[in-house]
Amino acid sequence: MPKALVIVESPAKAKTIKRYLGSDYSVEASVGHIRDIIQPKNVKTDKRYNLTIHENNSELHSYGIDVSGENPSENIWEPWYVVSENSKKTITQLRKALKNVELLYLATDEDREGEAIAWHLVEVLKPKVPFYRMVFHEITEKAIIGALEQTRDIDMDLVAAQEARRIMDRMSGFGWSGVMRQVIGGGASGGPVQSPTTRRLVERERERIKFISADYCSLSASVITKKDAMFNTKLIEINNQKVVSGKNDFDENGELKKSNEVVVLDESRSNSLKEALKSKTLSVSSIERSPYQRKPKPPFTTSTFQQEVINKLGGSASAAMGIAQSLYQNGYITYHRTDSTALSDQAIEAARASIETECGIEYLPREVRTYENKTSSAQLAHEAIRPAGETFRHPDELKGDLNKDQLRVYEIIWKRTLASQMTDEKGETARMLLSGSVSTENSPEAQTLTFSASGRVITHPGFRYIYEETSENDEDVEGEEVLPDLPEGETVTIDQIDVKNHSTKPPARFTESSIVKWMEEVGIGRPSTFSATIGKIRAREYTYKEGRSLVPTVKGIVGTNFLELEFNEEVQYHNRANLEQSLDKIANGNKNRVETLNKWWFEPSIGFKHKLVDVQDKIQLGELPKLRHEIAHHVGVDPESNQNIYARFANQKPYVQYDIDGETASIPESLPPDQLTVLKAKEYLNAAAEPDQIICEDPETGLDVVLRQGSYGWYVSLGHFPKWPRSSSPEGELMRLPHHLKPLKVAAAYLRSAADPTDNEAILYLLNSPKRGIGKRSIEHFQKIAEDNQCSLLEAFQTGSVLKPGSSQESALENLIHLITQYQKKQESERPSSLIRELLHDSGYWEELLTLKEPESKIKNIELFISALSKFDNCQVAVDILFERERLKNTPRPKTASLLDGMDPETLTKEEALQLLSLPKVLEPDDDSQITPTNPDSETEISEEEIPEITVHNGPYGPYLRFGDDTRSLGDDDDPFIITYSRAREILSEPKKFRRRQSKEITLKNDDGSPCTDPVSEKPIVLKEGRFGPYVTDGETNASLQLGDSVEQMNGERAKELLAERRAQQ
Structure with missing residues (x-):
């Protein structure tokens, strides 16, 4: 029976470590974190919740975190942790494994997350045996045995730093997401690392949108020496003026930065020079040679590893980290989440031994190479990422053990580690200037031309013998042409001349590699979270991948605009970097966790809570439409109508719109913003403004058959869709409110009764709002009186013959009659917004709402209703819009049918359109219908005693047959409109074929x-x-x-x- 239990994070790691420990040790996995902060919706049902103590604890209710304290100095910042649902079974297994052992070793990763997991394990398992923290950087036998001999206590400073980060992430994430979903919708969310990173992607896109391209030409010539050596040259000066050679000569508007000092070659002048230079000679005016020396890069940190793997192999940061995780867990590399470039003495010895074996003694420097770390973070306890063990296994030795991707990544790590300890690359660079003079038809005077040639000779490859770092930019790769040794004054003959046209390009979009590099340089996030951050940004559809580039979406731009407007300081890059430094200080024991959180959350004016409340107040006070307009992306101005065009995001989709409340048109979600020009936006707006294309009239119903284009292609509809007003218009704003909620139903009923006291439906709905004690039977009596006397309910109330004289009910009813009569007169002169506010207060309904559960949300909806009404001068107009909303809501959706493959919307005929709308249809049995083939794959048996019903349908993946629960797709040879019953039976009798509609x-x-x-x-x-x-x-x-x-x-x-x-x- 084992004497000790070792808990690691992953099953794969547990499996590897078991190989190195004897039967005295049991190794189990926690499978990551076992606890997380409680979801706010579950706070009130938690056994820790005490109404008396926690009723006014807003942070606990909103975020699951108990801040407490009468004043900031007494705050506790205690998250309410709960065991994750997925971890309950794991906890049971760990408790069982802990029962009969004498020692517990907590061997989770040696970073903040790993330290926190170890602490959570102790908090949940409550071990009665001694427990120790066990850490290692690599999974080798020596490292594991060494870690058992050098245990320590749990580092509570690291735990405090992790918890502070988790609190900030929860509160800022939930806070931002709550307001962003109201303003933007579509699952919008924010986060302390995610949002500044998204902002950087958006900033680059703004640079691209603003960029204006410039055109220029370049001229190059290949020349031959007297000894027939050939090399390439490039024209760099004309009459001592620099020839424009690239984007650095132009500004973002396509204008020259120094127009008086440079020459721009156009195609005409370049070709003139080309003709003039044919068979001419150039003279060597100078040649400069100088030695150069290039040092190797340090071994990998997490971020440099991600960048290099992405550049060399493609893929994503997450994929790179996934492969590294598997290599680490199986004992092939050291821990892969590290900020350190340091190598242990053992690793340096292993690297030098491998260099001597693989490359030779001449590639081994005399002195050991060390590298200065660029960060002061707590992760420096780790080494750099390197091959595991006292000796480094050659990649060829692992070909049978690792799959293709793992082997490629291991080889990159192996080579980079060796290269970091190898000699410098040495060589010589050369630059030659050559001159000549020519005259052209356009410029008869002689022009002095200066050409340049450059090259490099490597005399000792050093670390490049085994490893070459890649670059995203091909322009970064230097030419390595060897230049001949020519004296000054020597002439060479021009052989071939090449003229190329160029256009300056906008700044390149970020790739996963370059955004990781930027995050590290700026200090946003931690290398261990970079890949998850990028994954989250993509999952939220703030960006998508096009090739290797990360392209921001309209949703990403609008979300960034909102955060820059309302939380500008929080998305400044230095802000997050400063927070990261604060967390590092907490981890090192140099800063107090509570003080840091108090300042971040509560600081007057600039604390996160204050800014969040400011935005929530704006929304509550009806400023949502204004806010949505302010954060829209301004595309430009239509030169024809002089209207502004904006790109917006609402109802889960991007769209463009003229001005604040003009015509709208949907745009593709994957349209790159830099391609959304005014001209492109007008194409979408013009197409949307075109009336429905009516194909014909349906002979059965008399309805129009309409051809339309939707998100998923062309289709026909039987009748027209109801046209709702634009959501940004006053009518649309009033209609889109949550009218299904009771407070809005009551408010609308009071408004309707003031406009028309004979509106029985409205009177009936508000009769007991607030409660007036009028029972169901009394109401039925009043309805009978109204019916018998053909009068309104309000007039029936005035008979007073139903309620007990002098009762509170009779008094309440009299007050209601007086109220409605009074406000009927007021509605003729008062605006509906002020009228309904007064009416709700005078009726007592507003006060009743304040006594109900969660009154804030109910009052908030009433305020939104009043805000929407403020756009109208007349009460009756607002009521008419409410009735129109009901009509639109209850209008049946037209029947639709997608065009089949091969159908052209340009040539669609009346017959084709009517055939499409005829589906689904029941096939009529024919003469062969008694034949009953056997269908071995069918889920519904075909009986010979009865003729089954078979229907033909047009589905999202094309036409198909249905028989009971069984379906079959129709092939290209089967026409859904003329297929016979017997042919359908044959198809249904065949085994199911592979098709997209099934689980493909x-x-x-x-x-x-x-x-x-x-x-x-x-x-x-x-x-x-x-x-x-x-x-x-x-x-x-x-x-x-x-x-x-x-x-x-x-x-x-x-x-x-x-x-x-x-x-x-x-």
């Missing part, structure tokens, strides 16, 4: 045709069609396709990214 499965392949496997689970990746759309899975993790992905273009590399991003979010 495609096993993704590598380039060589082998099955693509996930680097973490090492299981095949399959593309499937699910209830909510296509997704990829390895059998353990499912990941939906994201914005910009398509089934047709899905490949193994992208699938691995999606799975890695999904794991990072779990």
Whole structure:
């Protein structure tokens, strides 16, 4: 029986460590975090909740965090933790394993998250045996045994830093998300790292939108020496004026920065020079040679590892971290979440031994190389990422142990580690200037031309013998042409001349690699969270991937505009960097957790809570339409109408709109914002403004058959869709309020009764709002009186013959009659907004709302109603809009049918349109209907005694047959409009064929045709069609396709990214 229990984070790590420990040790996994902060909706049902103590604790109710304290110095900032639902079974297993052991070792990762997990394990398991913190940087036998011999206590400073970060993330995330979903909708959310990073992506897109391209030409010539050596040159000066050579010569508006000092070659002048230079000679005016020396890069930190793997192999940061996780857990590399560039003495010895073996003694520097760390974070307890062990295994030795992706990543780590300890690259650079003079037809006077040639000769490759760092920018790669040794004055003959046209390009969008590099440089987030942050930004559809570029969406731009407007300081890059430094100080024991949180949350004017309340007040006071307009993306001004065009996001979709309340048109979600020009926006607006295209009149119903284009292609409809007013218009704002809620129903009823006291429906609804004690039977009596006397309910009330004379009910009813009569007169002169506010107060309904559960939300909705009414001068107009809303809501949705493959909307005929709308239809049995074929795959048996009903349908994936619960797609050879009953029976009798409508499965392949496997689970990746759309899975993790992905273009590399991003979010 084991004497000690070792708890690690992952089952894979547990499996590896078990190999190094004997039978005295049991190794179990916590499977990540076991507790998280309680969801706010569950606070009041938690056993810790005490109404007397916690009733006014707003932070506890809103975020699950008990701040408490009569004043800031007494605040406790205590999150209410609960065991995660997925961890309950794990906790039971750990308790069982802990029962019969004498020692407990907490071997979670040595970072803030790992330290917090260890603390949570102690809090939940409450061990009665001694427990120790056990840490290691690599999973090798020596490292594990060494860690058992050098245990320590849980570092509560690290736990405090992790908890402070989690509190900030929860409160800022929930706070931002709450207001963003009201202002923007569409699952919008914010976060302390996510939002500044999104802002940087958006800023780059704004630069691209603002950018104006400039055109120029370049001229290059290949020359031949007297000894027939050839090399390339480039024209750099004309008459001692620099020739424009790239984007650095132009500003963002396409204008020259120094127009008086440079020459811009156009195509005409370039070709003139080309003709003039043919067979001419150039003279060497100078040549400069100088030695150069290039040092190797340090070994990998988490961020440099992510950047290099993305640049070399493609994919995402999440995918890179997923592969590194599997390599670490299986003992191939050291811990992969680190800010340190340091190598242990053991690692340096292993690297130098490998260098001597693989490259030779000449590549081994005399002195050991050390690298200065760029960060002061607590993660420096780790080493850099390197191969594990006392000796480094050559990648070739692991070909049978690792899959293709794991091997490629291991090889990059192995090479980078060795390169960091190798000699410098040495060589010589050379730059030659050559001159000549020519005259052209346009410029008869001689022009002095200066050409340049440059090259490099490597005399000792040093670290480049084994490793070459990649760059995202091809322009960064220096030419390595060897230049001949020519004396000054030597002439060379021009052989070939090449003229190229160029246009300056806007700043490149960020890739995952470059945004990771930026996050590290600025100090936003931690390397261990970079991949999860990028994954979250993509999952929220603030950006999508186009090739390797991260393209912001309209939703991302609008969300960023909102945060810059209302939380400007919070999305400034220095702000988050300063918070990260504060967390580092807490982790190092140099700063107080409570003081840091108090300042961040409560500080007057600039504290996060104050800014959040300010925005909530604006929303509550009816400033939502104004706010939505202020955060819209300004596309430009239509030169024809002089109207502004804006891009907005609402109802989960982006759209463009003229001015604040003009015409609107949907735009594709994946339209890059820098391509959304005024001209493009007008295309969408003009198309949307065109009237419905009526194909014909349906002979049966008399309704129009209309051709329309929707989000999923062309379709026909039987009749027109109801036209709702624009949501930004006064009518639309009033209509889109939550009228299903009782407070709004009552308010609308009072408004209607003031406009028309004979509106029996309205009178009936407000009769007991507030409570007047008028029972159901009394109401029925009043209704009978009104019916018998053909009068309104209000007139029936005035008979007074139903209620007991002098009763409180009779008094309440008299007050109501007086109130409605009084406000009927007022409504003719008062605006509806002020009238309804007075009416609700005078009726007592407002006061009643204040006594109900959660009155704030009820009053908030009333205020929104009043705000919407403030746009109207006349009470009756507002009431008419409420009636119109009911009519639109109750208008049946027209029957629709998508055009089939091969149908052209331009040539769609009346017959085709009517055929489409005829589906679904029941097939009539024919002469062969008694034949009953056997269907081995059918879920519904076909009986010979009865003729089953078979229907033809037009579904999202094309036409198909239905028989009971069984379906079959129709092939290209079967026309859904003329198919016979017997042919349908034949199709249904056949086994089901693969089709998209079913649970579609495609096993993704590598380039060589082998099955693509996930680097973490090492299981095949399959593309499937699910209830909510296509997704990829390895059998353990499912990941939906994201914005910009398509089934047709899905490949193994992208699938691995999606799975890695999904794991990072779990």
